[in-house]
Amino acid sequence: MRDITDTVGVRVITYFNDDVDKIAKVIEREFEVDRENSIDKRVTDPDRFGYSSLHYVVNFNADRVKFIEYKDFKEVKFEIQIRSILQHAWAEIEHDLGYKSKNEVPKEIRRDFSRIAGLLEIADNEFMRIKNFLDNYSRVMGTKIRDLDLNVPIDKVTLMEYVATSQVVKEILIKMCSAIGIDHSR
Template sequence: MELDLAASSTNITDDINTWEEVNLLYNAALKQITTKIEILNEEFQEVHRYNPIEHVKARVKAPESIVKKLKRNGYESTIGNMVRYVNDIAGIRIICSFTSDIYRIAEMISNQKDIQVITVKDYIMNPKNSGYRSYHMIVSLPVYLSDRIVNVKVEIQIRTVAMDFWASLEHKIQYKFEGKAPGHINEELTECAEMVANLDARMLQLNEEILAIEGEH
């Protein structure tokens, strides 16, 4: 998907030639979006007396992981292909308490004027076959350098604490078995994913009941 870029900005693939430059730009993008999320969370606390965000994790993908992903998708391992075809070099994960917070946070991010939403994948409404649930966004935001503005892609994952616990365990299991876990383990994971979804729904309902009682008093 091509981005509509301002005349003063450049695509990251235009003149980035080394891993050091890639690392600089993606780390800068992560710092910017992390600061934005912290400000939004603080504002929400000030206005609503409630923090929708439990915690935030940010990382730049390791070069060897990027190379593996390129090879898996049939691309040559070049800097240009890294930034053109790998959308999760910079990744940020936002962990919140309730499923309603996920969509609230996604909307707040989308409303930022200098953030362009490229794609959205809602694995909460449409879970993966494994049972994986999360809300994914690929966004682009400008990184201001001394001589130019570079638009950098960041993957944002938003999920509840329960979803994150399940996803972390599933990742460890699949890594241990190199993606070929025994069938009965995969079945157990899928059943646990349903339990997690039910728990999230019940906790959200409980929270709404508590809020309603507080409102009455």
């Protein structure tokens, strides 16, 4: 038992791959990270596909163990794994099939494993690209609508921005609330 560095484990699953680094920054700020036993298993070799996850071995930092509820756990180390939902899907399916390393996979399906891992990595990147596009689209459309440039497509983003910023919508809301006796300032 003395050789085990983590007796408790937590897994954080994000929607998007770029959120893994955001979570990592929070963990680094809030916990004491055991760098020697932590490992970044995200893909760094351009010829390798497959398991990808960030694993931190941590314990409560000095500020946290000052609180009575954490005092008894001062020396307890635990592992926090952070990965995207698609990285998690790969890890769970690969684990369920019982293969931990490339050498365990029968030669006949080794290429299939690599193709699937590559597809999931592409999907992870495409979801991030779409998210970034939509974030930028929302900013651009919001600016146009606030500047009263209503030459924009009608879609969820533009409608929500219009409803949130339109003086006309605000006046209609005030009149409707007043007609039924509700305080519109809520």
